[in-house]
Amino acid sequence: MKRTVPLLITSAGGFVLIVAYFIPFTQNWGELAAIWFDILAAVAFILGGGNLLKTHLKRMSDRVRGWGYSGIVVVSFLVTLFVGLAKVGVNPSPQFTDFAWSGQYRQMGGAFWYLFQYAFTPLTATMFSLLAFYIASAAFRAFRAKNLEASLLLGTAFIILLGRTFAGVALTSWIDPAVWDGFAYFTGLRLENLTVYIMSVFNTAGNRAIMIGIALGIISTSLKILLGIDRFYLGKD
Amino acid sequence: MSSSSKGKGSTKPWIAAAVACAAFLVPALAAGQGPAPPSNLTASDHPWDNGTRIDLQWSPSADDASLLGYMVRRRTTTEDAFSVVEIVPAGTSAFTVSNLNREAGHLFQVTALGANNVESTPVATTAPVVPTMEWFDGTRLWFLFTLILLCGVVIAFIVLARRGKPLTLRRIAGLEAIDDAVGRATEMGRPCLFIPGILDMSDIQTIAGLTILSRVAKTAAEYDAKLEVPTSRSLVMTAARETMQTAYLAAGRPEAYNPDSIYYVTDEQFGYVAYVQGVMVREKPAACFYMGSFFAEALLLAETGNLVGAIQIAGTAQPAQLPFFVAACDYTLIGEEFFAASAYLSGEPDQLGSLKGQDVGKLLVAAGIILGVLGATVVALTGSTFIESLVNFFTGTMLT
Amino acid sequence: MIEFIVTQWWLVAIVIASLIPLAMRFVSGGLLETLRTLDRRWIFLLLLWSVLIPIYFIGVTGRTFPEVPSVLARATFDEIDRLSPGDSVLMAFDYDPASEGELGPMATAFVRHAAEKKLKMYFMTLWPIGPQMIDSTIAKVITADFPELAYGRDYVNLGYKSGYEAVIKVIVTNLRELYTTDSRGTGVQEIPMMEGITNIQQMKLIVNVSAGYPGTKEWVQYAVTPFPQVRLVAGATGVQAPLLYPYVPRQLPGLLGAIKGAAEYEKLVVDAYLGANPHPKYLEALRRMGPQLVAHLLIIALIVVANVVFVIDSRGKKR
Numbered sequence: 001m002k003r004t005v006p007l008l009i010t011s012a013g014g015f016v017l018i019v020a021y022f023i024p025f026t027q028n029w030g031e032l033a034a035i036w037f038d039i040l041a042a043v044a045f046i047l048g049g050g051n052l053l054k055t056h057l058k059r060m061s062d063r064v065r066g067w068g069y070s071g072i073v074v075v076s077f078l079v080t081l082f083v084g085l086a087k088v089g090v091n092p093s094p095q096f097t098d099f100a101w102s103g104q105y106r107q108m109g110g111a112f113w114y115l116f117q118y119a120f121t122p123l124t125a126t127m128f129s130l131l132a133f134y135i136a137s138a139a140f141r142a143f144r145a146k147n148l149e150a151s152l153l154l155g156t157a158f159i160i161l162l163g164r165t166f167a168g169v170a171l172t173s174w175i176d177p178a179v180w181d182g183f184a185y186f187t188g189l190r191l192e193n194l195t196v197y198i199m200s201v202f203n204t205a206g207n208r209a210i211m212i213g214i215a216l217g218i219i220s221t222s223l224k225i226l227l228g229i230d231r232f233y234l235g236k237d
Numbered sequence: 238m239s240s241s242s243k244g245k246g247s248t249k250p251w252i253a254a255a256v257a258c259a260a261f262l263v264p265a266l267a268a269g270q271g272p273a274p275p276s277n278l279t280a281s282d283h284p285w286d287n288g289t290r291i292d293l294q295w296s297p298s299a300d301d302a303s304l305l306g307y308m309v310r311r312r313t314t315t316e317d318a319f320s321v322v323e324i325v326p327a328g329t330s331a332f333t334v335s336n337l338n339r340e341a342g343h344l345f346q347v348t349a350l351g352a353n354n355v356e357s358t359p360v361a362t363t364a365p366v367v368p369t370m371e372w373f374d375g376t377r378l379w380f381l382f383t384l385i386l387l388c389g390v391v392i393a394f395i396v397l398a399r400r401g402k403p404l405t406l407r408r409i410a411g412l413e414a415i416d417d418a419v420g421r422a423t424e425m426g427r428p429c430l431f432i433p434g435i436l437d438m439s440d441i442q443t444i445a446g447l448t449i450l451s452r453v454a455k456t457a458a459e460y461d462a463k464l465e466v467p468t469s470r471s472l473v474m475t476a477a478r479e480t481m482q483t484a485y486l487a488a489g490r491p492e493a494y495n496p497d498s499i500y501y502v503t504d505e506q507f508g509y510v511a512y513v514q515g516v517m518v519r520e521k522p523a524a525c526f527y528m529g530s531f532f533a534e535a536l537l538l539a540e541t542g543n544l545v546g547a548i549q550i551a552g553t554a555q556p557a558q559l560p561f562f563v564a565a566c567d568y569t570l571i572g573e574e575f576f577a578a579s580a581y582l583s584g585e586p587d588q589l590g591s592l593k594g595q596d597v598g599k600l601l602v603a604a605g606i607i608l609g610v611l612g613a614t615v616v617a618l619t620g621s622t623f624i625e626s627l628v629n630f631f632t633g634t635m636l637t
Numbered sequence: 638m639i640e641f642i643v644t645q646w647w648l649v650a651i652v653i654a655s656l657i658p659l660a661m662r663f664v665s666g667g668l669l670e671t672l673r674t675l676d677r678r679w680i681f682l683l684l685l686w687s688v689l690i691p692i693y694f695i696g697v698t699g700r701t702f703p704e705v706p707s708v709l710a711r712a713t714f715d716e717i718d719r720l721s722p723g724d725s726v727l728m729a730f731d732y733d734p735a736s737e738g739e740l741g742p743m744a745t746a747f748v749r750h751a752a753e754k755k756l757k758m759y760f761m762t763l764w765p766i767g768p769q770m771i772d773s774t775i776a777k778v779i780t781a782d783f784p785e786l787a788y789g790r791d792y793v794n795l796g797y798k799s800g801y802e803a804v805i806k807v808i809v810t811n812l813r814e815l816y817t818t819d820s821r822g823t824g825v826q827e828i829p830m831m832e833g834i835t836n837i838q839q840m841k842l843i844v845n846v847s848a849g850y851p852g853t854k855e856w857v858q859y860a861v862t863p864f865p866q867v868r869l870v871a872g873a874t875g876v877q878a879p880l881l882y883p884y885v886p887r888q889l890p891g892l893l894g895a896i897k898g899a900a901e902y903e904k905l906v907v908d909a910y911l912g913a914n915p916h917p918k919y920l921e922a923l924r925r926m927g928p929q930l931v932a933h934l935l936i937i938a939l940i941v942v943a944n945v946v947f948v949i950d951s952r953g954k955k956r
Binding site for chain 3: 533
Binding site: 117140145 | 702708733734735736766894933943
């Protein structure tokens with residue numbers, strides 16, 4: 001019973017939504033289910049926030065290695081939550097000037113906006129910028145011409161790297177019909193054109209193949225869960 | 238006598254002038270009058286749809302050969318003016334109007350559009366037509382057929398596998414390395430780190446990641462290794478706790494399960510990866526598993542894992558992140574290998590059968606692609622209208 | 638260049654001073670051995686200089702590399718340019734501060750182009766942090782350079798709605814079911830430019846700036862594919878762009894990929910509407926192509942050097 005009911009709920013819910021897609025009267029049930037999920041996920045924020053506080057407060061009280069970072073997490077979390085909920089520094093909306101909290105919490109000049117603009121935005125941009133450095137170190141460490149396929153990959157990488165910049169344009173700008181008429185047949189070999197060709201033909205073909213495989217994998221995985229073959233969330237027999 | 242002669246002489250110029258005017262005016266008037274209108278306009282509900290379409294039919298204009306096309310207009314019974322729907326080519330005598338409000342009555346008007354965009358007198362429907370919803374959306378018939386075909390193939394192989402048909406699978410190195418990775422972590426006395434992606438339970442990749450977590454957790458329980466699972470979504474934390482608890486129970490080590498090893502960090506992508514990077518650098522896990530949906534943080538995680546010397550096994554169905562994982566991780570499960578993981582790791586006949594069904598589905602898709610490409614090539618080379626109509630039916634009807 | 642080195646000698650001195658320890662390691666430890674055991678932090682430092690120096694150079698001299706717009710950039714430009722004054726355009730900005738580097742210049746250029754064409758702009762987003770990106774683009778372009786454009790008459794910010802692609806599925810047939818107010822809380826019935834707008838099929842064009850999920854792929858799948866009369870052009874990050882090439886040109890007539898696409902489109906907008914001395918904020922993508930070039934050359938050099946070491950080591954092992 002403990003395992004049968006969840007299985008039934010999973011299967012029934014899944015198959016009903018599949019059939020609903022084909023019946024005009026029920027075609028919006030899928031969107032309704034997505035909205036229900038959004039409500040669940042929004043309420044789960046509270047669960048997550050509570051767990052966050054519990055975990056980091058415990059680390060602080062146990063004085064584990066790195067408990068200072070947990071202190072920063074807790075303080076940042078509580079300050080941002082308070083500033084957003086209390087709308088600190090936000091002027092009332094022009095339509096409701098009598099109500100202090102009628103302004104938008106994202107209003108420019110408010111404390112929440114300030115935290116977003118001068119703390120959150122630079123931090124996320126910094127984290128994203130780390131990718132550039134890590135790509136450079138990964139390129140130095142991992143891109144070796146060990147075999148024919150790796151060598152082809154490296155050659156393609158060079159073409160794309162150059163073709164996406166002015167260097168590519170400059171290196172092959174001499175392939176110009178104005179220089180010699182015969183070059184009219186070879187303009188496709190200019191690095192910027194080769195780049196577009198590689199991305200739109202070879203790369204697209206490879207991506208499409210992977211996406212087709214993924215789509216079939218999704219069908220198979222979903223069927224296994226709906227049919228109760230995959231019961232990782234229930235435990236083994 | 239003299240007066241009648243005088244009268245005849247004075248009217249001739251007037252007649253000549255009148256004839257000249259007529260010679261200029263009649264063609265001008267004729268050009269401004271517009272073409273002959275279409276006739277017999279009927280409107281009826283489109284069968285087997287979701288109640289947003291109405292079919293129009295009319296008899297073509299007598300001047301059809303010289304027309305630019307037909308202008309189709311519509312209005313609801315509450316509106317005053319007709320609004321343009323579309324201009325259809327000359328020679329057309331039927332058109333399906335879409336995206337209609339299914340709760341309103343609709344009236345239609347069709348005019349013939351002649352040269353210089355001069356319209357004929359309109360022909361209109363007199364009785365409003367209300368589109369009705371049927372019980373089946375006919376536009377999705379071919380999709381239903383394709384779905385039944387692909388799902389049927391998967392189910393057929395599951396049934397065959399249950400009946401004992403032996404199935405062979407190729408090696409997937411990344412999955413075979415999971416046990417070795419956990420064993421390595423146990424020997425080194427360092428923890429394992431499992432990242433189930435950054436999307437929520439509504440994403441199938443997260444679910445696939447959690448099925449692998451159950452296997453990794455069972456191995457960690459057996460080897461008595463510490464397994465840490467920071468999650469980016471609260472619901473994933475809850476599901477991961479259930480999964481790990483079940484896995485530890487299955488391994489016979491329920492007392493070793495620690496719910497605090499699975500915890501929520503933040504929904505924000507880069508906040509999450511900053512935290513996980515910090516954990517990696519401080520705690521130096523010996524084995525890192527990245528199984529789920531990842532975006533820009535993929536390379537950040539993989540390079541940090543490399544920095545701390547961890548063995549890294551990644552699996553994702555995000556094509557954009559696969560190159561980063563392939564470059565930086567020791568093993569990568571590419572696309573459908575990731576979805577095949579739960580079947581591969583369990584070894585159960587049901588699961589293996591589904592893998593075979595997946596492969597047959599791929600063969601069907603490949604056959605469709607080859608046929609379509611061949612057909613389009615033949616059309617381009619020979620201009621055959623028959624094959625062109627087949628290809629258009631295949632791409633425009635069956636595949637939409 | 639010489640003049641730059643002479644006037645900014647202090648920068649050159651700092652760069653050289655920071656690389657002296659590396660040079661000394663090469664001298665003391667040998668070239669090959671140092672390369673084999675090179676700490677990745679030296680690579681990070683080299684990349685830092687390869688990005689910082691071009692940015693500073695471009696900032697001081699104002700010179701950028703010439704750009705030749707590609708076919709896709711031109712197609713994107715033409716899609717917006719063919720519209721008439723008063724046409725409605727949906728600006729769907731689905732990105733966050735992390736991708737502002739690649740997508741911010743695209744968003745700026747799109748809004749500038751639309752404002753020059755006197756199009757009616759309807760802003761919306763599917764990302765929770767998207768409204769801030771919309772606010773900052775409006776402030777940067779419309780409020781600063783087009784004060785005659787009035788909110789509610791010429792542009793409106795409908796804001797964020799949660800639901801990811803479910804939002805697209807609803808608004809493509811019924812916008813007002815989800816959007817009952819704009820991002821400020823004003824009812825849509827009180828906004829003059831929302832009169833008569835019931836769904837996004839009435840938009841002459843959708844301009845999507847996308848950093849991931851939900852993004853251009855979802856717009857193509859749920860807006861353009863079921864309703865082929867919907868026109869869509871997009872700007873996407875370099876990582877996303879290859880996934881969108883299959884949709885070009887039928888579902889996606891125009892696509893800008895990464896900062897290169899942004900630079901090409903910016904060049905077209907600047908040449909068409911901004912004259913010889915545009916404000917630097919409209920040249921951001923062009924300016925960022927300088928660091929892109931140097932960084933790419935550095936990565937190529939690193940790969941070549943690493944492979945040379947690899948080949949030498951492999952031959953040594955074979956002997």
